[in-house]
Amino acid sequence: MSVDELGQAIGTRTGRRVSSRQAWIVVALLCGFLIVNYADKIVVGLAGADLMRDMDIDAQQFGIIQSSFFWCFAAGSILGSFLIGRVKAKYLLAGTAVLWVLSLLPMVWSESYEVLIASRMMLGFAEGPATAMAVAVAHTWFSADRRTIPTSVIVAGAGLGPVIAAPVLTMVIVNQSWHAAFAVLVVAGLVWVPLWLQFGREGGVLDARTVDEAVGEARMSWSSILRNRTVLGVAVLMFATYCSSAIKISWLPLYLHNGLGYDKETAGTLVALPYAATAILVVAAGVASRMMTKRGVANRMSRGVLPSLMLASAGVSTVGFALLDRGLLNLVFIIFGASLAGAAAGITLTAVSDVVAARQRGAVLGFIVAVYSSAGVISPLVLGSIVTSAATPAAGYRDGFLILGGVMVVGAIISILLINPDRDSATNSR
Structure with missing residues (x-):
């Protein structure tokens, strides 16, 4: 019996029958999970000019605020990932979203630099495991050969969040205040939680415990995992893409406003364009990767070479817009530099399922x-x-984005050499 057949049997035996409708409702909610997640991330960048004025801080201090979001991000990611499979997804994801709401709440009224840093640290801790949680839950609803598209749809939420939030929050900031923008995000989190509690849960296609017991040879020691070149290649590619994502989240609105001279409302509208392109390209790249797999193309090409080439193209585009003055071509390069990197991340995460139990x-x-x-x-x-x-x-x-482009190109070269799921599968690594 194959792993996929075993997974289907598990779903039937445990009474957790998997329907396509249920699976895609969960995918839609998980996409919404990341939509709210990324809206929370970008609000400080959108309010940057007003925050710097009201708190009397400079660009370096603003960089500290944006960096503080990630100070506890890894700790939250490790803790949250440890809890995946140990706590029911219904309660784990709902509790995580409640923490987001609590971390945002003080900024509805506070104008303290220190409180904002504490708020971002708590939010980063709570949001650290969000992508891993969403992807892991989605993978319990789909067999291994069908995961690329739902994974890409969920990751597309990272693009849709700012597409929806950037113009809305900018309008709120301009017409009300940046405090009101935080209040909007608190409400969004409170809306998502009851929907997830009503409809969200794990699927039955892959029950981790039963599958691992039946396919014991697929398990690997942690020393083997940390030497697995595909795992390391995915980590390198994700590091390079997240350099782009973090700067896009933190600095793109201010770059458009202070660096290129767009007014705040125009900058708030333009900042949504790279995210919109990311959402489209993530799904398109996922479909392309899935088609390559169906036609027998090696996973190294569909989940290693393809995303690495997309990341390299993003790096070249980043160098391009750094060297150009404000204008249409500059904007086109900004969109492609940000969106190609995000789309690459959506594909390559699927390679983890190929090599890890x-x-x-x-x-x-x-x-x-x-x-x-x-x-x-x-x-x-x-x-x-x-x-x-x-x-x-x-x-x-200009200098900062030139460095970023170089990091992305180097990351792409390293990842294209390392990622090879067919070579590095858990079965072959023993």
Whole structure:
């Protein structure tokens, strides 16, 4: 009996029959989970100019605020990933979202620099495991050969969140205040939680304990996992993509406003474009990867080479917009530089399922999140320091984005050499 047939048998035997409708309702809710997640992430960037004015802080201090989101991100990711499979997904994800709400709440009234840092640290801790949780739950609803598209749809939530939130929150900030923007996000979290409690749960296609017992040879020691080149390649690729994502979350609105001279409302609208492109490209790339797999193309190509080439293209685009002045071509490169990197992340995460046993998958995804979250700590601080020390903000942004483009290209080269799920599968590693 294959793993997929065994998973279907598990679903029937445990009374957890898997229907396509149920599976896609859960996928939609998990996509919503990441939509709220990324809306929470970008609010400080959107309110950056007003925050810097009201709190009387400079670009370097603003970089510290944005970096602080990631200070506890890895710890939250590791803890949350440890709890995957040990706590029911219904309660684990709902509790996580409640923590988001509690972390945002003080900023509805506070104007303290220290309170904002504490708020971002708590939010980062609570949001650290979000992607790993969502992907791990989704994988319990789909067999291994069908996971690429639902994974891409869920990751697309990372793009849809800012697409929806950026213009809405910018309008709220301009017409009301940045405090009101935080209040909107508190309400959004409170709306999602009861929906998840009503409809969300694990699926029955892959029951980690039963599958691992029946397919014992698929399990690996942690020393083997940490030497697995595909796991390391995915971690490198995700680190490079998250350097781009963290800077996009932290600095893109200010770059458009202070670096390129767009007014706040225009910058708030334009900042949604890279996220919209990300949402589209994540799904399109997932479909392309799935089609490659169905046609017998090796997983190394569909889940290693393809995302690595997308990341390299994103790096080249980032260098391109850094060297261009404000204009249409500059904006096109900004969109492709950000969106291609995000889409690459959506595909390559699926490679973890190819090389790691089901019971260990959540922990390994947590390890990968912990690795790439360090990019979130480093990159906003580095860019803030460069902008502060440069002769002009525009010159600082140019130099910072040139460095970012180089990091992305180097990351792509390393990952294309490492990721090979067919070579590094758990079965073959013994």
